[in-house]
Amino acid sequence: MALDGNALAGPLAGIYAFDVTTARARCAHCGVVARLARALVFASAMGIVARCRACEEVLLTVVERPDGTSVSARGLAWLRP
């Protein structure tokens, strides 16, 4: 399902201490800075992948499971509330 970064608000609500969708994020691949709400988001039963809207490389992945949520944020150079 093709969505956007607004859909990250719920899955990441228990991970970060602020609303990540309004946070500015720098893509580690191309260096573009944008609010995370503007990212491309693909959701499936496996989890969620957020990609940079400029270069389409992976910013972060989220997997929600009954025993907790795992986040890989390798594609973020930084995140600022």
Place this chain on the structure above:
Amino acid sequence: MTWLVAEVTEIVEVTASARAITLRVPGFRGALAGQHVDLRLTADDGYQAVRSYSLADTALDDVVELAVDRVDDGEVSPYLVDVLEVGDQMEVRGPLGGFFVWRPENVEPVQLIAGGSGIVPLAAMVRARRRAASTAPFRLTYSVRSVADAFFAEELSASAGVDTTWVYTREPPPGHARPAGRLAPADLASTFGPSQDPAVFVCGPTGFVEAAAALLLDAGHDAARIRTERFGGA
């Protein structure tokens, strides 16, 4: 953020393929217009599905108001539109999202652009504006296939201080001057221009949002002033 138990208290038909669903959700507090919730449904065999739905109104605490359109090949929306009954339970997480939000203290002009059921969070903004007796000038451009596909048509057209323009993509009503067709550059004539520096909210299916945002950028709107929310579907 914890999942809250929700019970369906009211279901009202909105169009032939959409229903307004009201949930009683003890502990649900402080929603802002434009925000969404995540719904979690659990099947008898334990299978769970989570989907995001925009709030159609934010008037009351402990209450979640949604309007859901059936996506025929979808997994969750056909259940919500065709099967769900008053008294059924599910789980809700929210209110969520601070990006696609209008706050009643904002006095600047607001341009709303909706495609299909993308009207839902924008209708929440119109309702919040009315409730707060806000004088912020609102304009709404609402793209639908035909009159029968419009959500909340009467209410939106009757909203004082909200100037609504209809775009019919397939079947305009008799006497409607604009021919059928997708949102085009000429449709921006009825919107706030870049010189008025409106806050712009665009919501709809991905293709609609991309097209609308491109038109706005071409017309000279600042990308940072255009806030978008896309929903999935084929």
